[in-house]
Amino acid sequence: MKQIPAILALTILVVMAGGPPALAVEPDEVLANPVLEGRARAISTELRCVVCQNQSIDDSDADIARDLRLLVRERLVAGDNDEEVVDYIVARYGDFVLLRPPFQPNTLALWLGPPLMAVIIATLSVLFYQTYQRRRRAGTGPEPLSPSDRAELDALVERIASTNPPSPSSVPRSRFRAEIEEGLKPPPDPDDELPGADESSDNDTHAGNADTQRQT
Structure with missing residues (x-):
């Protein structure tokens, strides 16, 4: 109605x-x-x-x-x-x-004035609409902090920064963190011989020679 x-x-x-x-x-x-x-x-x-x-x-x-x-x-x-x-x-x-x-040099402004004004008005309208849309989209985001909220946040940051953070070694590792750290270690190189491998090989050689002599 x-x-x-x-x-x-x-x-x-x-x-x-x-x-x-x-x-x-x-x-x-x-x-x-x-x-x-x-x-x-x-x-x-x-x-x-x-x-x-x-x-x-x-x-x-x-x-x-x-x-x-x-x-x-x-x-x-x-x-x-x-x-x-x-x-x-x-x-x-x-x-x-x-x-x-009449269309002549001294009357070009009379002939071209209205079309130019129409183009200018259309351009300004488009720019105004785009600016309005940008401001509207920006307005849909989170609201800015109020002065009291900002002061409280600054005080909290200063309080956290003034405390001594614990060293990483003193923080107990969780099972998941330990697994992640173990997984990040590079795999052992097969070309690298394990410690004591030569000594074990020599012992096996001497034992084999002794068995051969007993059999003869």
């Missing part, structure tokens, strides 16, 4: 956006000659309001837009054709006053 007002408001905005623009031309601006008035309206739709966001003087309620509309009608009443009226306005305000300025 809470979504109904939001949907209704969105629908109203869409309808208002899709409807015709508000009529900015005041009744006292309209020329008595319908032909001249039609030409004035057509010219006004091609001229930019210099203080508005990409809006024609025919749709703008700004004071400068009203002054330009009156100037257009004055030039038409004076006998200028449409091109002369536009040239007169451009001579006073520059090519920026045209909603569709």
